[in-house]
Amino acid sequence: MNNFAIIGAGKFGTALATALGSMGKSVILIDRDKNVLEPLDSYVEKIYCCDAKNVEVLNSLGVADCDVVIVAAASNVEDSAMITMALKELGVKEIIAKAKSATHAKLLKQIGADKVVFPEEDMGIRMAKLLSMNKVHDYIELSGNAAVVEIKCPEKWAGKSLAELNVRVKYNVNVIAIINGDNAQVNVDPKKPLDKDCILAIVGDDEHIEKIIG
Numbered sequence: 513m514n515n516f517a518i519i520g521a522g523k524f525g526t527a528l529a530t531a532l533g534s535m536g537k538s539v540i541l542i543d544r545d546k547n548v549l550e551p552l553d554s555y556v557e558k559i560y561c562c563d564a565k566n567v568e569v570l571n572s573l574g575v576a577d578c579d580v581v582i583v584a585a586a587s588n589v590e591d592s593a594m595i596t597m598a599l600k601e602l603g604v605k606e607i608i609a610k611a612k613s614a615t616h617a618k619l620l621k622q623i624g625a626d627k628v629v630f631p632e633e634d635m636g637i638r639m640a641k642l643l644s645m646n647k648v649h650d651y652i653e654l655s656g657n658a659a660v661v662e663i664k665c666p667e668k669w670a671g672k673s674l675a676e677l678n679v680r681v682k683y684n685v686n687v688i689a690i691i692n693g694d695n696a697q698v699n700v701d702p703k704k705p706l707d708k709d710c711i712l713a714i715v716g717d718d719e720h721i722e723k724i725i726g
Contacts, residue, residue, distance in 0.1 A: 513579040514538055519564045519595055520585025521548045524610060524631045528582060530555045540573060543585075565594040567601050576602045583609040583625070589616050593623055600624030641718075647725045649711060657717040662691070663725055670708035674700065683724055685716030 514537055518529045521543035529541045529552065539556050543549050546561040553559055562569050564585075575581060581604045583595050592609060599607050600623065609625040611617035617628040634653075641651040641659070649662040669677055674687055690697045691711040706712075714721065 515578045515580075516540070517542065517573075517575045517578040517581040519543070519581065519583050520610075521545070521552065522584060522587075525582070525584030526552060528584060533557065540575060540578065542573070542575075565591065565598055567598045570598060570602055575599070576604060578604065580606045580608060583607065583620075586610040586612045586616070589619070592616070593619055596620055596625050597623050645718075645722060645725060648721075654715070657719065658715070659718060659721065660688070660713060660715050661721055662711050662713050663721075665706050665708055665710045665712055666724060666726075667708070669706050671705050673703050673705050675702040683716075684720040685714045685724065687712050687714050689713035 516532055516537055517540040518525045519542045521529070521541055525541070525543070526548075529539050532539050533556050540558045540560065541549065541552060541556045542560050542562060542564050544561065544563060549559045549561055558573075560573055562573070564570060570576070581599050583592055583599070585595065586592050586609075589612070592611075596607060596609050606627075607625050608627045608629060609620045611620055611628045611630060617630070620628050637653065638651055641648070641653070645651065645661070647663055649664070652660045654660065677683075679685060679687055687700055688698065689712075690700055690706070691713065692707060692709070696713075714724075
């Protein structure tokens with residue numbers, strides 16, 4: 513996916529737009545307040561100050577051609593709903609909408625959002641997991657209790673290979689990458705001994721991850 517449109521230049525929308533822009537992605541950023549858009553002109557490819565509830569306006573800006581459109585404005589439930597409806601009418605391929613409550617999320621799903629996100633809630637959960645799981649460097653929830661975490665190589669694993677440790681069977685997790693400094697190895701050699709200072713990216717459920725980190 514290379515073409516994105518983001519509607520709403522609040523903290524979430526701005527962070528998303530600048531991050532995608534820094535990755536070389538084509539980004540359209542739309543907001544009704546020109547004052548919040550002007551400082552972003554050098555970071556985002558296209559910025560427009562307009563009413564995103566208008567289907568004809570969205571079409572004229574090329575929003576229909578985007579791979580994904582994110583409705584990042586959620587403070588006004590009616591506005592976010594109307595924007596989502598306009599995007600659905602426009603035939604946008606994928607609509608991701610930010611919600612501020614479960615009721616809001618349900619409404620957005622009913623009127624056409626393909627996915628609904630709660631950035632603040634998700635960040636709070638992620639921070640809680642990082643704080644509660646000692647020795648975890650990063651935590652990304654997948655679904656249910658499954659997650660991807662980055663942990664320092666356990667002392668008892670150092671110098672042994674993944675094959676020797678029999679990680680999948682014995683620990684019920686999968687090692688998907690080994691990180692040494694700035695180098696991340698995703699094609700993991702199961703026969704190579706683990707360095708005591710490496711970081712392991714593993715996939716598993718919380719219960720089995722917690723057993724590994726002690």
